[in-house]
Amino acid sequence: MRMGCVVSQLAAKFAFFPPSPPTYRIKKRDDGRLTAVSASSAAAAAPIASADDDSLDVLLVDTRRGNKIVAFYLRNPYARLTLLYSHGNAADLGQLYDLFVQLKVNLRVNVMGYDYSGYGASTGKPSESNTYTDIEAVYNCLETEYGVSQENLILYGQSVGSGPTLHLAAKLPRLRGVVLHSAILSGLRVLCHVKFSFCCDIYKNINKIRKVKCPVLVIHGTDDDVVNWLHGHGLWKMSREPFDPLWIKGGGHCNLELYPDYIRHLCRFVHEMESITTEIRLKKIRQTLHLPRRSSTSTSTKCCRIKFQRPKCAECSLPSCAKCSCQPKCTRCWRPSCFKCFCKPKCLRCPRPSCPRLSCPRPSCPRLSCPRLSCPRPSCVKCLSWVCCCCCCGGRGGEVNDNRSREV
Template identity: 80%
Template structure:
């Protein structure tokens, strides 16, 4: 019975946009560029701070990642997206996250998403995030001490998988995260061997600070998931429980925004979070997300990341 439910959980875990919202092409100089499938225009034109990467995984796939560097940054965010978006929908978000929070950011598409090869599966997402982390180390010299892992919804699975292996991470953010795949479908007391994304086990292995954010009225992933992960964390950070918040609308609540801004400014100087700084690239937090990137009950809401990341900056203290 447990394995049957696990198969159902896996079936509902992945919804890559079809067709993908971008393609990857190689220029004459060998540099990779991402091109929107809607406009046929490059996603970023002559932007030296933006890299399109093709990364080999140990499971034989080539996954695409976007790396955005900020010359003022001292932290890097490794962002694992939800189950129904790809990088083409999230680029504008990444640009504003980089500018407003003064971080480097790398986002990647799981195997079978966007222009990444293969098919999505639990173990492929694990191989995917491991390959991205290795790339950060070898290509950009990023150490785990300066890295924040961020995972939303299904993205919490690969995030906790990697976090459990890196004891000196700056921090982990779990937004609308799941305890496990089976637990999204039904309430069970025990973890089946064939369950997917056993976050309920991995969270116990994470030694870095963990920030949990969840809406109390989330009808896709019940708030009990976030509460359970928070209680199991070895070093839990003050959680954010958004009264009335759902799975995709947390940014609509004024108390939520005020709380994040308060936390972002009270723990660190404004220069760290990009507020009132001298960074010429810093902008007001105005999010532009491609149509379809943040709609539907199974789609991670890209708007949340910028505001959540303001709160993430507390982890740097």
């Protein structure tokens, strides 16, 4: 147990790289509202957004672990959906503000971005458990302060941000959609390229993706040297409702926003999420529940009006009757015929059919003799002996059978 904790702490050190020093600072304006200023120069602290811009709200959100995290809320007056953005490693809100503005304008959505504990101006230390409480606190803030429900929310997770994104998505059954940008299967799978889950692993997205019940869009670069493309492909394959993925040819880990297909595919995804009505969502929920469907098979294909059928022949696919055990004679396999008249198929030891001279279609074997006990497949109802072929017995097969029947 102690060894597992040590490995987990070691993996956490590799997973979190907060910018040092932060790229922004939080100040309070004369009207009491918070604002973010650039930390590049201490003498000239320029605000990140203009002073008269009311579309940006800077928030301090309290988590249940006692940390205060910084969040940016960018408002779009024409938005119908809200995007909750969880950024990747080695970045904070000061570096992502310009990207948030582009997403707000091009996607026509409201954008909520936040810094994890220990990132930017947020207090605390970065850890896996803290990121989970951070995104839960931001989601509660969206519900209480801005009235955003999960039906109108899209979660966006980039790189390490896919961990808290899928953590929250697995708990929200009516979520509108999820975007995974350069996402990971798990922390140790990135570091060690293992194929198994361990107790000391962090961000086990491979187990949480199966619990997400909304459409999932996966974006990944084919030349990503930090998180291999197979991570994104694996998450897309395991999604319950996968959306058309975007594999950016030649894209790396931190430059996918520069490709034109990035914003174009995101616009398509958001537009389709806006067009999803309640009726469509209920239909998809029923499909995920695997409800039994009514059989479209007509009753004419069933024998004796029975609601079930016995297994069909693998080669000729002929139906069978479960009531009387009657099966049509198959020319390709030796399936038994009707048990009422004791008709049997042809002999397995020779390819020849039954004797054409006999009136009864009971089969016979030219290689077998006529003794009553040596034949393993009785045919005659009177003596239970095998009917000899006329070709073997010289036309005396009937006489021999008659004599033996009299002996019995």
